[in-house]
Amino acid sequence: MNSxxxxxxxxxxxxxxxxxxxxxxxxxxxxLGWLRAAHAAGLREIEVGSFVxxxxxxxxxDTALIVEAARKLPGLVTSVLVPNVKGAQAAxxxxxxxxxxxxxxxxxxSLANLRKTxxxxxxxxxxxxxxxxxxxxxCVLEVGLSTAFxxxxxxxxxxxxxxxxxxxxxxxxxxxVGLADTVxxxxxxxxxxxxERCFAVAGDRLTCGHxxxxxxxxxxxxxxxxxxxxxxxxxxxxxxxxCPHAPxxxxxxxxxxxxxxxxSMGVATGLDFHALIALRDSLATRWLxxxxxxxxxxxAGLPKTMKEAA
Amino acid sequence: MNSxxxxxxxxxxxxxxxxxxxxxxxxxxxxLGWLRAAHAAGLREIEVGSFVxxxxxxxxxDTALIVEAARKLPGLVTSVLVPNVKGAQAAxxxxxxxxxxxxxxxxxxSLANLRKTxxxxxxxxxxxxxxxxxxxxxCVLEVGLSTAFxxxxxxxxxxxxxxxxxxxxxxxxxxxVGLADTVxxxxxxxxxxxxERCFAVAGDRLTCGHxxxxxxxxxxxxxxxxxxxxxxxxxxxxxxxxCPHAPxxxxxxxxxxxxxxxxSMGVATGLDFHALIALRDSLATRWLxxxxxxxxxxxAGLPKTMKEAA
Numbered sequence: 001m002n003s004x005x006x007x008x009x010x011x012x013x014x015x016x017x018x019x020x021x022x023x024x025x026x027x028x029x030x031x032l033g034w035l036r037a038a039h040a041a042g043l044r045e046i047e048v049g050s051f052v053x054x055x056x057x058x059x060x061x062d063t064a065l066i067v068e069a070a071r072k073l074p075g076l077v078t079s080v081l082v083p084n085v086k087g088a089q090a091a092x093x094x095x096x097x098x099x100x101x102x103x104x105x106x107x108x109x110s111l112a113n114l115r116k117t118x119x120x121x122x123x124x125x126x127x128x129x130x131x132x133x134x135x136x137x138x139c140v141l142e143v144g145l146s147t148a149f150x151x152x153x154x155x156x157x158x159x160x161x162x163x164x165x166x167x168x169x170x171x172x173x174x175x176x177v178g179l180a181d182t183v184x185x186x187x188x189x190x191x192x193x194x195x196e197r198c199f200a201v202a203g204d205r206l207t208c209g210h211x212x213x214x215x216x217x218x219x220x221x222x223x224x225x226x227x228x229x230x231x232x233x234x235x236x237x238x239x240x241x242x243c244p245h246a247p248x249x250x251x252x253x254x255x256x257x258x259x260x261x262x263x264s265m266g267v268a269t270g271l272d273f274h275a276l277i278a279l280r281d282s283l284a285t286r287w288l289x290x291x292x293x294x295x296x297x298x299x300a301g302l303p304k305t306m307k308e309a310a
Numbered sequence: 311m312n313s314x315x316x317x318x319x320x321x322x323x324x325x326x327x328x329x330x331x332x333x334x335x336x337x338x339x340x341x342l343g344w345l346r347a348a349h350a351a352g353l354r355e356i357e358v359g360s361f362v363x364x365x366x367x368x369x370x371x372d373t374a375l376i377v378e379a380a381r382k383l384p385g386l387v388t389s390v391l392v393p394n395v396k397g398a399q400a401a402x403x404x405x406x407x408x409x410x411x412x413x414x415x416x417x418x419x420s421l422a423n424l425r426k427t428x429x430x431x432x433x434x435x436x437x438x439x440x441x442x443x444x445x446x447x448x449c450v451l452e453v454g455l456s457t458a459f460x461x462x463x464x465x466x467x468x469x470x471x472x473x474x475x476x477x478x479x480x481x482x483x484x485x486x487v488g489l490a491d492t493v494x495x496x497x498x499x500x501x502x503x504x505x506e507r508c509f510a511v512a513g514d515r516l517t518c519g520h521x522x523x524x525x526x527x528x529x530x531x532x533x534x535x536x537x538x539x540x541x542x543x544x545x546x547x548x549x550x551x552x553c554p555h556a557p558x559x560x561x562x563x564x565x566x567x568x569x570x571x572x573x574s575m576g577v578a579t580g581l582d583f584h585a586l587i588a589l590r591d592s593l594a595t596r597w598l599x600x601x602x603x604x605x606x607x608x609x610a611g612l613p614k615t616m617k618e619a620a
Contacts, residue, residue: 150615185613187574188533215613216567216606217574220530223498249610257526264497264527296526300559303495303525305460 006270008262009232011045011208012038012255014283015066016081018240019059020050022291028062030287032069037282038237041275043255045077046070047100047234051087067094079142083114088128091139098140101125102180103169105162106151122168129173142176143169144210148194150185159194166202176207178234181221184214184250188224195228210234211253212241213294218253219261226267233258237276238283239294254295256280263306273302316580318572319542321355321518322348322565324593325376326391328550329369330360332601338372340597342379347592348547351585353565355387356380357410357544361397377404389452393424398438401449408450411435412490413479415472416461432478439483452486453479454520458504460495469504476512486517488544491531494524494560498534505538520544521563522551523604528563529571536577543568547586548593549604564605566590573616583612 015031015038026034031048038046048070049063063080070078079098082088091099103121104110110118129141147154148162166177179198181191191209198206209225209232211218222233235255242251256276262269277298284293325341325348336344341358348356358380359373373390380388389408392398401409413431414420420428439451457464458472476487489508491501501519508516519535519542521528532543545565552561566586572579587608594603 150613152614155614183613184610185615187571188530189575213606214610215570215574216529217571219526220498220533220571223530223534250606260525261497261527261530264525265499296523296560300494300524303460303493304462304465305495 007231007268008226009045010043010255010258010269010271011047011079011232011234012043012237013047013210013234013252014038014236014238014240014255016047016050016060017234017252018236018238020057021241022059022288025059026287028065031062031066034279034282034287035066035070036073037275037279039073039076040272041279042269042271044075044270045079045098047079047081050081050083051090051094052081052083064090064094067096071095082128084124085127085131088131092132092135092137095137096139098142099128100142100144101128101174102144102146103165104147104151105145105165106147106154106157108154109147109151112153118165119168122165122172125169125174126172140175141173142178142208143174144178144180144208145169146180146182148179149181149190150183152183159197162194163197163201166198166206170202170205175205177202177205178208178210178232179206179225180210180234182210182212184212184217186211186221187217188220191221191224192228195225195230199229206230208232208234213239213250213253214242216250218250219257222253222258222261238280238288240283240288240291242292242294250294254297257295257297260297260302317541317578318536319355320353320565320568320579320581321357321389321542321544322353322547323357323520323544323562324348324546324548324550324565326357326360326370327544327562328546328548330367331551332369332598335369336597338375341372341376344589344592344597345376345380346383347585347589349383349386350582351589352579352581354385354580355389355408357389357391360391360393361400361404362391362393374400374404377406381405392438394434395437395441398441402442402445402447405447406449408452409438410452410454411438411484412454412456413475414457414461415455415475416457416464416467418464419457419461422463428475429478432475432482435479435484436482450485451483452488452518453484454488454490454518455479456490456492458489459491459500460493462493469507472504473507473511476508476516480512480515485515487512487515488518488520488542489516489535490520490544492520492522494522494527496521496531497527498530501531501534502538505535505540509539516540518542518544523549523560523563524552526560528560529567532563532568532571548590548598550593550598550601552602552604560604564607567605567607570607570612
């Protein structure tokens with residue numbers, strides 16, 4: 001789908017994971033400006049919204065419009081979150097390039113959020129795959145295993161259960177799987193271990209790491225997953241997407257920080273650092289004024305060694 | 311020197327590295343309260359000050375008094391920074407357990423700061439070792455190689471030069487060597503590589519990693535050094551010690567964050583997390599009011615998984 005092959009792909013999820021917890025609704029025109037700025041900064045995979053019922057998430061009710069605009073941006077993989085078959089149907093109709101279905105590895109979290117067990121969600125994945133194949137769509141089906149490193153409700157999540165679910169979703173037809181730490185519980189040693197174990201069962205279908213910086217370990221966890229072989233990471237410009245129950249706590253790892261991490265190691269991402277910082281400024285001043293942004297590198301700027309290299 | 315052997319030692323340097331850049335002078339009584347609280351939180355190596363001329367650093371003019379108090383705390387390794395033979399003489403007279411001499415791996419930084427080349431500093435280290443041995447003191451001589459990962463003046467610092475200097479300071483009589491990234495230029499891949507190379511020449515004399523969180527990679531770098539075999543790390547409660555030229559930028563990695571990182575990985579440090587957070591609060595309200603503190607874990611607190619384990 002992408003003519004340029006960077007060593008690491010950063011998948012921007014701010015328009016979905018960042019916005020879904022905010023009480024405000026960002027006007028469609030603003031989202032389109034944000035989307036275009038993200039694309040201009042070199043981002044080539046963007047999760048632009050979610051096909052959930054508008055009454056549950058009015059902030060994302062314009063997802064079909066955003067997908068339509070995103071599809072016109074050259075070389076962009078347009079991705080949407082879908083919670084179920086109905087959402088998948090909408091994603092296929094909108095001609096999104098990829099759809100991501102979240103699956104809680106924590107049984108307690110799955111029951112509390114969806115009133116479904118993880119295995120019931122696996123059955124939904126199989127139905128989505130059948131629907132996708134029946135329609136002749138090429139929309140890639142990806143599953144994100146949330147709470148893979150621990151859960152605010154259940155606490156510990158057994159690693160064997162994560163491995164079992166990774167196998168189950170692949171058997172059910174998922175083409176890609178990712179591991180997500182949406183609550184900021186992961187530590188880098190655990191990340192290396194679990195990614196290694198998952199690569200052993202999922203091979204190159206394990207493609208994505210999704211880390212939050214809630215407790216300051218976000219970038220250490222990205223590094224640990226990269227060491228284990230992960231080459232694709234979710235992130236949000238400005239580190240938005242924090243937990244609504246922990247005001248002020250950091251959210252997703254910041255796209256500009258992840259870009260800096262890999263640039264500092266000499267690993268190509270295709271991202272334009274200064275354009276990302278400019279996008280962060282636009283979030284602060286135009287599209288999310290008053291919102292607490294996070295991240296680190298924007299404050300100190302690039303080191304002299306990298307300025308010389310650039 | 312220490313009866314308890316944790317898997318990782320965190321060396322608190324706030325009373326020296328944190329205070330030396332602040333224009334304010336913290337009263338001796340406050341420093342003593344801070345020192346006692348740090349010891350009570352489980353810290354068993356504390357850099358309590360620096361034997362530099364009081365006219366250059368009036369904030370640290372009471373170092374001899376602090377050393378005297380620190381020596382009475384059970385099981386504490388009392389460490390001081392010394393810039394030269396004269397400082398070493400003072401450290402030996404004060405009966406400090408260890409003295410740390412900084413050496414810039416960057417020639418430009420060394421000349422700008424000390425008007426000495428790195429090799430002239432190596433000669434000073436040899437003189438300090440002779441003095442130490444002649445006095446019969448057991449004060450451990452440690453060298454911290456600053457700007458080992460890059461320099462704000464010189465830019466790139468050649469890794470071969472770092473290796474050469476590590477060998478040179480050991481030949482000159484240093485009993486311990488550490489690698490320091492005081493400017494926040496290091497990346498985790500570089501950290502793993504340089505620590506591995508230094509272990510190959512220094513063996514167990516390479517003992518310490520000193521990282522700043524200036525660009526958000528502090529904890530990733532601690533993890534990378536730990537992966538390469540480092541088991542002793544400098545840190546400051548509240549992440550103080552930022553660069554005076556970059557207001558608001560993070561300073562040293564925060565002691566409480568490093569404690570959390572290792573606790574999350576199941577690696578013992580002997581540190582009391584809640585006592586460290588309480589000490590951070592005391593810095594904010596009593597001993598450094600108005601000062602910008604940093605760090606991450608204080609905001610979100612421990613995850614449920616660790617509360618259950620504790």
